[in-house]
Amino acid sequence: MRYPIWRLCVFMATMVWPLLWLFEAWSSALGPDLGKVLVDRLGLGTLILLLLTLGMTPLQKLSGWAGWIAVRRQLGLWCFAYVVLHLAAYCAFILGFDWSQLGVELRKRPYIIVGALGFLGLLVLAVTSNRYSQRRLGVRWKKLHRLVYGILGLGLLHMLWIVRADLKEWVVYASIGALLLAVRIPPVARRIPRLIAKKATSATKT
Ligand code: HEM
Secondary structure, rough: OOOOOHHHHHHHHHHHHHHHHHHHHOOOOOOOHHHHHHHHHHHHHHHHHHHHHHHHHHHHHHOOOOOOHHHHHHHHHHHHHHHHHHHHHHHHOOOOOOOHHHOOOHHHOOOHHHHHHHHHHHHHHHHHHOHHHHHHHOHHHHHHHHHHHHHHHHHHHHHHHHOOOHHHHHHHHHHHHHHHHHOOOOHHHHHHHHHHHHHHHHHHHO
């Protein structure tokens, strides 16, 4: 396995947040509405990890360092772990495991349907992220994993629906998402290696 220390650092850096929030919840540091705080933090964590996962390929292309790709799958799986915790916190603290309230909840918070579609997408990607599925699905695997762009759209729509009044934070995440999608458009992607080569030659001249 390549880059073991780097992989371990990424593992620790992503694992520490839910543990810290659980500790804060346990020590009553999250205020009276700790359920909502936990749901929000885990939801935002999911979105950030999704953006980070999508950022690994452009970073590798820009820097030429394979370490970014070495942690891409791990980040994707962490994104799924966070969304599972987000959903679990919602079921425990907001729904109170009262499934009879689910219909009322969906009418009151229709953005949950958008989130649930995103969750299903992440589930499909997590289940098929192993080498066995990659080998079995062949070229279809790459096509299937393009689902990630739709999931990002759903995640952003889900968040937009919630934060309607205060768009500042949403605009930051949406812009990063748009940039990460833009660098994948073939004419833009083709320019990136040329940009690096140009930068390298001008650096050797100075
Ligand atoms: C079944 C799946 C899901 C459910 C039930 C769910 C539910 C919720 C709920 C109840 C909230 C809090 C709303 C409030 O503050 O009033 C929330 C916030 C949020 N969720 Fe989800 N969600 C789901 C999936 C997702 C997915 C897939 C993503 C990202 C890809 C996501 C990202 C977010 C974000 C970014 C927030 C806002 C956090 C903030 O305001 O700081 N959620 N979600």
